[in-house]
Amino acid sequence: MRIYRTKNYDEMSRKAADLIAAQVVMKPDSVLGLATGSTPLGAYRLLIERYEKGELDFSEICSVNLDEYVGLSADDEQSYAYFMHSNFFDHINIRPENTHIPNGLEEDTALECHRYNRVIGALGGIDLQILGIGSNGHIGFNEPGDAFVPDTHCVELAGSTIQANARFFSSPDEVPTAAYTMGIRSILQAKSIVLMASGKAKAEALYRALHGPVTPALPASILQLHSHVFVVADEEAMSERFNPF
Ligand code: GLP
Numbered sequence: 001m002r003i004y005r006t007k008n009y010d011e012m013s014r015k016a017a018d019l020i021a022a023q024v025v026m027k028p029d030s031v032l033g034l035a036t037g038s039t040p041l042g043a044y045r046l047l048i049e050r051y052e053k054g055e056l057d058f059s060e061i062c063s064v065n066l067d068e069y070v071g072l073s074a075d076d077e078q079s080y081a082y083f084m085h086s087n088f089f090d091h092i093n094i095r096p097e098n099t100h101i102p103n104g105l106e107e108d109t110a111l112e113c114h115r116y117n118r119v120i121g122a123l124g125g126i127d128l129q130i131l132g133i134g135s136n137g138h139i140g141f142n143e144p145g146d147a148f149v150p151d152t153h154c155v156e157l158a159g160s161t162i163q164a165n166a167r168f169f170s171s172p173d174e175v176p177t178a179a180y181t182m183g184i185r186s187i188l189q190a191k192s193i194v195l196m197a198s199g200k201a202k203a204e205a206l207y208r209a210l211h212g213p214v215t216p217a218l219p220a221s222i223l224q225l226h227s228h229v230f231v232v233a234d235e236e237a238m239s240e241r242f243n244p245f
Contacts, residue, residue: 001223002229003230003231005238009042011234013042014042014043015232017042017047017050020043020128020194023128024058028059028060029062030062031063031125031127031128032061033064035065036067037132039133040132041087043130045087047092048091051091052091058092062123063099064123065102067080068081068101068104068179069176069179073104074101074104079104081101081104100120102181109154116152117186120152120182125191126187126191127191130196131195131196135160135201135205136158137218139195139220139222141157141179141181142184144219148183148219150185151183151186152183153180154180155179155180155181156177156178157177157179187222188225195220195231197234198236202233206220206233206237206240207240207241208221209221209223209224
């Protein structure tokens with residue numbers, strides 16, 4: 001595990017963008033595992049800028065997103081598909097057919113989970129996985145629980161997650177209560193992982209993820225078992241009793 005402590009959100013974004021850009025340059029046909037949320041937005045903006053300057057080419061890149069809300073279509077402004085298109089895909093030369101996101105409209109959850117596992121498998125796994133972290137320690141939408149769930153599954157969202165994500169909706173009642181998420185095994189099988197965190201609200205979860213016991217009660221703690229994790233976090237996210245190595 002390599003830890004980059006940055007001054008603020010902007011520096012975190014620059015460091016994460018550097019790592020992702022290096023992956024794209026070194027392996028132009030990489031499979032990128034992508035995340036949504038406020039955390040990676042700055043990094044996506046910087047990657048777009050580098051693409052516009054001609055420094056990056058995404059034409060052979062494939063992507064698999066971590067998760068999607070159940071019940072939202074790709075046209076819904078609150079869906080993660082919409083987020084990815086408006087904040088990243090539509091501004092770079094990635095081929096739409098090379099981008100993959102769970103289908104929130106598929107009502108047959110077993111079918112959709114099976115389909116998405118096959119998508120990940122057919123791509124040969126993930127080269128670089130980008131992760132944010134929930135304030136309850138979730139990664140993707142792998143919520144705290146009694147066991148790590150290995151593959152894509154449909155999950156009931158924790159109350160704290162619904163509250164945290166309500167800021168993107170007009171009211172908490174509009175936040176979907178379920179989501180499809182990539183499972184822990186797919187995430188852990190990525191060749192390398194960039195875990196990003198910013199702000200005080202993430203400090204306790206990040207501390208426990210890095211220094212606490214490996215437990216499904218804090219899903220991000222499983223990252224301690226992965227040998228190529230880059231943690232890129234700002235001072236506030238690292239402010240919880242943090243003791244840099
Ligand atoms: C969301 C997403 C996660 C994301 C996390 C943090 O619920 N499912 O993939 O990493 O919560 O979000 P944010 O970056 O907005 O704090």
